[in-house]
Every structure is written in structure tokens, then in C-alpha cells.
Amino acid sequence: MSEDCKSDSSTSESEVSACSSSYNPLKALYSDKVKIPVESAPLYENIAQFEAAQSKSNEIIPLGHAKLVQKREEEKEKKRIEEERLLEEKNKRRFAQYQTVMVPPKEYRAKNLLTRIEVMEGPLGVLKECVDKRLRVKIITRSHSGVRGVLHATLVAFDKHWNMALSDVLEVWQKKRVKQRKIPPVMGKPVPKGTAATISTIPTVTETPLGKGIFECQRHVPQMMMRGEHIVLINVVER
Structure with missing residues (x-):
């Protein structure tokens, strides 16, 4: 504990400042004197996500923006529904000329005695x-x-x-x-009288x-x- 205090006391502000030329990231990681240059800067999970956000700013959303994620999903759903509607209209126009040629299917009706x-x-x-x-x-x-x-x-x-x-x-x-x-002879013995009556009238x-x-x-x-x-x-x- 005392070693951590000594190391923190020996750390200068220039070593933990991200804008300084003598910035030491290892000391900045364990020091309490670190100040974030821009507090409203977006947060990303890793460097690859940060690089992707630089090239595609609209697709990569930083952490802590749940509303933006929800809004993006709603827009995707609306876009999908609109594409399906346009495709359905396109197919209707495409096959409209064949509707008169097509033979309507026969209605199946069960056939029985009645x-x-x-x-x-x-x-x-x-x-x-x-x-x-x-x-x-x-x-x-x-x-x-x-x-x-x-x-x-x-x-x-x-x-x-x-x-x-x-x-x-x-x-x-x-x-x-x-x-x-x-x-x-093949019929065997006759059925006793009255036996069948006990089974059915x-x-x-x-x-x-x-x-x-x-x-x-x-x-x-x-x-x-x-x-x-x-x-x-x-x-x-x-x-």
C-alpha cells in the first residue's frame, strides 16, 4: 500500500496527461491524477470497433446509447417492411397479365354416401x-x-x-x-338354445x-x- 502511495506521489501531471509528450500509459492506468481530456468522448469496446466507427460513423454506436440502438433497429424494421411491400407490388404488376390465363383451382368437396x-x-x-x-x-x-x-x-x-x-x-x-x-361335421356341436339371446336380442x-x-x-x-x-x-x- 505504501509503495502505491509513493509511486502515485512521484508521478507528475505530464506523465498522466494524454496530451503531453511524456505521457506514460502504465502510470496513467494506476494513478488517481488522470484527467480525461474530453469527458463526453464516446466509449468503444476495443480498438477494432473504434477504427470501424471512424470509417462508418452511422453503423457503429458507442456504449451507453441504448436509445440510438433502439432507433436504429426500428428504422431497419421499417425499411424491411417497405421493401417487402414494394416487392409484393412489383410481383402483382409482373403477373397481372397472366391472371386471366390461369385456371382457378377446383374447390375440393368430400364425396361420400350422403x-x-x-x-x-x-x-x-x-x-x-x-x-x-x-x-x-x-x-x-x-x-x-x-x-x-x-x-x-x-x-x-x-x-x-x-x-x-x-x-x-x-x-x-x-x-x-x-x-x-x-x-x-365341420360345424361341431350346435349352440345351446338361449345362448345367443344372452348376447343380443x-x-x-x-x-x-x-x-x-x-x-x-x-x-x-x-x-x-x-x-x-x-x-x-x-x-x-x-x-
């Missing part, structure tokens, strides 16, 4: 009317060898293949009495004898999906 029903015509248009007005229809179905039976139902939906979704279905068909039903079938071993069967099904390949004829019952 959208196809809206444009049905002919016989399928009649079915569309039945769907809209909830009309009852009579459907004659077939088996592998002939006519199987008749369905009285309300049409809910259909497609171009005549596949139909029906509700409130009354099914009527005829069958012969089966004396003894043979089960093929089975419609009750009412059998009416017609004579000669033929019975007329009826059952009511809340909902049914009918494939188009099993349909022979469709009549509109209600109008």
Missing part, C-alpha cells in the same frame, strides 16, 4: 324421395333359387349398388317344415301353417342392412 344421394336421378331419385319423406317401401327379396320373401320397412339410406339401410322392418317369408336338421319369429308342410314366417327387426344383390323389386307403399 353427398351422392343429393344428386341421384331416375329410380334412385325415387329412393331419395323415400329417404327425405320417410316413406314406407315394400322390398321383394330373393334366395339362390327364387323369391325368398317380402320386407316392409322405412328406407334410411342407400347407395348406387342398391345396398340399403332399413328401420322398423317387418319381414315375411315362407319355408317348409324341417323334420330333422343335419349338422355338417333375437327377433321373435311367428309361424303360420299354410298347409302341405309350408309355413309363413314373420318377424320384426328394428334395424337391418340389406345388400343390393338380394333385392328383386321395390315398391313405394306410402305416398
